[in-house]
Amino acid sequence: MPEAPSALSNEGTVLENNDKALKFIEDVTINADEVQKRVLSKILSRSADTEYLRRSGLNGCTDRGTFKKVMPVVTYEDLKPDIERIANGDTSQILCSHPISEFLTNSGTSAGERKLMPTIDEELERRSLLYSLLMPVISQFVPGLDKGKGMYFLFVKSEAKTTVVRVGAVFASGFIRAIHFLEKNWGILCNDIRTGTIDSKITDPSVREAVSRILKLNPKLADFVEAECSNGSWKGIITRLWPNTKYIDVIVTGTMSQYIPALDYYSNSLPLVCTMYASSECYFGINLDPLCKPSEVSYTLIPTMAYFEFLPVTREKELTSSISEPTALNDEEKQQLVDLVDVEMGQDYELAVTTYAGLYRYRVGDILRVSGFKNNAPQFNFICRKNVVLSIDSDKTDEAELQNAVKNATNQLGQFEASLVEYTSYADTSATPGHYVLYWELSIKDVNLIPSSVFENCCFTVEESLDSVYRQGRVSDKSIGPLEIRVVENGTFDMLMDFALTQGASINQYKTPRCVKYAPIILLLNSRVVSSYFSDGAPVTRNGALKIERVEH
Template sequence: MSGEFPLVCEENNNKKERCKEALEFIENVTEKAGEVQGQVLSAILTTNGDTEYLKRHGLNRTSDREAFKKCLPLISYEDIEPDIQRIVNGDTSPILSAHPVIELIISSGTSSGQQKLLPINQEDLERRIFFESLRMPAMSQYVEGLEKGKAMQFFFMRPEVKTPGGLMAHAVLVSIYKSRQFREARYYNEYTSPIETVLCTDSYQSMYSQLLCGLIQSPLVLTVGTAFALGLIKVMHFLQKHWTQLCLDIETGSLNKDIIDTSVRQAMINILHPNPGLAQLIRSECSGGSWQGIIGRLWPNTKYVSVIMTGTMAQYIPSLEYYAGELPLVSSVYCSSECSAGINLNPLCKPSEVSYTLLPNMAYFEFLPLQRNGDKQEQELVDLVDVKLGQEYELVVTTFSGLYRYKLGDVLLVTGFHNKAPHFHFVCRRNVLLSIDSDKTDERELQSAMENALKHLELNGGKLIDYTSYADTSSIPGHYVLFWEVCFSTKVIPEHLNSVLEESCIIVEESLNPVYRICRGFDKSVGPLEIRVVEGGTFDQLMDYAIERGASINQYKTPRCIKSTSVLELLNSRASVHVLHLTFGTRVEIWTCEAEKLILVDCQIGGCHIQLQTIVIVVKMVELCTQKY
């Protein structure tokens, strides 16, 4: 089996037979993972042998794997940005790919505020479309009867941007939504949303009409979902705000006058008819006070909720569980703007246990070994079939669209194998860090610290809506800043709020790594952690801000570390409460003792096991201890 995929799946109208063929395909490529990876790399290099990029690096039209690894460097987006800019400006020569670039994919780019443009060709697009068609076959092994109903899957479009060279640029999912396969095959599923509501670029009209269609067809709905967890929460908030108007539309059979898109209105005529009974049922559920389990109550035949909830989306799991009730939460695929990569073959697992099996036909995958703290190890990259159980890696891809040894920035943990293809748990993004001095806090650690603080917040009647962070170096010493949007079940007096937030500061700091606590409590190179509480709706504004600048609502993820000056200004303009952990007391004394113990432990271990970062800290602390005593 090569890197090709079976078009028979699309042509076969029998859903069960198509699912069977898709599952056989997955078994085949994972059983022959090493062979398929070799064929994929050979196909990419052979096809693109005359491209400027490969010639520039001296590959000389060879498809040899060893030559590939010797000649081509590891790269990030910045390394090929000049090449991509030529494509954007209309250069049609074979720069990265021999096949013509058909469009440009806009990455979400929400961490730095800078979006990336990634070229894609027809072959790569078809490969991604086929990948999407594997979701339902994987689910069909665990949930029966999915072919008998519909999926209420919310899709959102943004207006496309035309580049100076005439190519259209948009989010990767837009390419799929506009494809013939999506319109005709619909990936083994029928959706409640007509294509006109999906392609509508006005977010209000699109969400309203898709939600209305889902409510009208509620007995047929078997699955509910969006691309990312945050998207479904936005849908639930939208429903809470607009359910009265939605009920009026269903009761009278007339469409909300604010829906002015003619194609959407025409599509809704065929679906919307007076149904007072359904309207009354929805009213009784939505007006009851509690929205816990609302998905199962409004769509009683739902079997599961489908959203990506790994990585930064994990913090929304409690909110999802609130709305979903007892329904399983399913995170089915691992994708990026650069390539589609992994599928969850155990979809009913707990959200915290989600792992994805990388499909070896999607791209050529390499893995950069990482140490436990996320630093790179000085060693060769590892091939797909040679990764080790329990080891963390940064994923490196070579794609059919002309990305060569491109670092995705995702940290993956090997959790097992399906045949010869590994399962990976998504750990975090690399380089999304808070750092002031020798401290280094990554996304995973910050999320864990936040979860500890939220327990205290919830005990005091508070709920965190969303958060982000910032390393503030405008003062000396610099310090970590957390922006929180919170709400409380009852009105709280300012003194109590400050007390709750100060204790939350302490909990976050105590949850961070020993190096942070040493810098914070021993040598005072990091100042007190600060929580800035922002007004309600701030993170909705933050999302709107990103979308106005080209981000896709489907791909949007709240950035966990702010780097953009304009985004920081937006957050600060809406900050109403500032709380710092200023009271050192016994806690900092404990941190100081930890620092002294760490010196002794590291000295006993021996230099060969001490990480470079720790050596720097130890030397600094030894100097301070000498001065102290």
């Protein structure tokens, strides 16, 4: 297996270390299949005596053929009893031969459940390796990154006096949340910097202690920040406060693309760089063309990170599948999975991983599309999360389709200097027929400045953007009622995030759920509704095709 560059080494010049990292990428992508075979063999051999592998009947075999024949393709629900045993203190070798050092929580499901993903100590080294590949790749496109530092809004770190050359967060939503927080509280920040003291509103002892270690009286800096933040417009605030910033490092793929206009506004259209594809289950790969357009982001999976398999996905299969979380596959379905080097250009796949930390043929739930190849390693566009959908009857609206429909509708808000801050959805079946409900939080001084007819037309546009199965349910079967938009108070989605954190979510991994089912979340959202609107259109059938017709008032 190609030797990995030391992720934490300070030896050699920046140029030499960059060359080593780029050579490593070249080697593992050329020998992708051989590397994958070795990764699988290593994982299976060292965990051969675990309860899970013995229970599955692998009997110590480490070859790919036996693994594919014997091992089931599973979901979180299949592993949940074993994971709960470990979480409750069972130290026996259940999933992995190495001790489980911690659990990582994902951003949660629409039902409000937090999934616990096992990890081991050595996984930190493997993830550090992937991080060590990022700067060598980006430095090919953006010079001078070694001359300054990055500032990331992780809600746990602070930057003292230094040259900031890049800013970022894990997700675009978190980055925008941080900017909005600064927009509301810059006055307190300036006062703290000017006086060298911490405002009494900051009550958490650990936060006060951490800030006190770096906070120094600096009236000049306070005056600078105050001048930039108080001049009325926050357009370009990032480049005004941190003028050496070269790009924003943040995920803007999938539904995160809705934040691109806001990012462009606050940054004066700095490049938006999606560097890495990762999850709580595993770190997968990197973007080798970091300055590409957000719509063209493609990730190269690094073959050393885990053993990867891919289940072919078609739109027809998605429409006929269950709207529940992914389920374990039967024997016939298992045979459809293909290896990393066997995926086909343009085909959509659902990703399954076998990790060093004890996940075997685990369905991650991400839908990826093959966009190209780096040597023998495929590159993928992230399409959406699987089965994040709305459904009333036979209709099934997935995350990508919903995002596109919302984007089409919110284009009408620009003329009122309004924009969508955040949204989620809910399939309301409390009455018959049931209907889709969208919760929208808007950026606007007074929502009453927008006529009701505009919101009704937004409902209409969303419905017009959905597929024929939905529209047939609206007109022919009458099994779906008119779509509803409920506008909520400002700060509602901050409250939703805060609620998720009380339930154990990680603040840096949190993403707003695009579909909600958990009763306390729905109760919170409904308690914040300031107005609601229904679609003023109805689908009709003409010449054998479904079409939306407006109902004028």
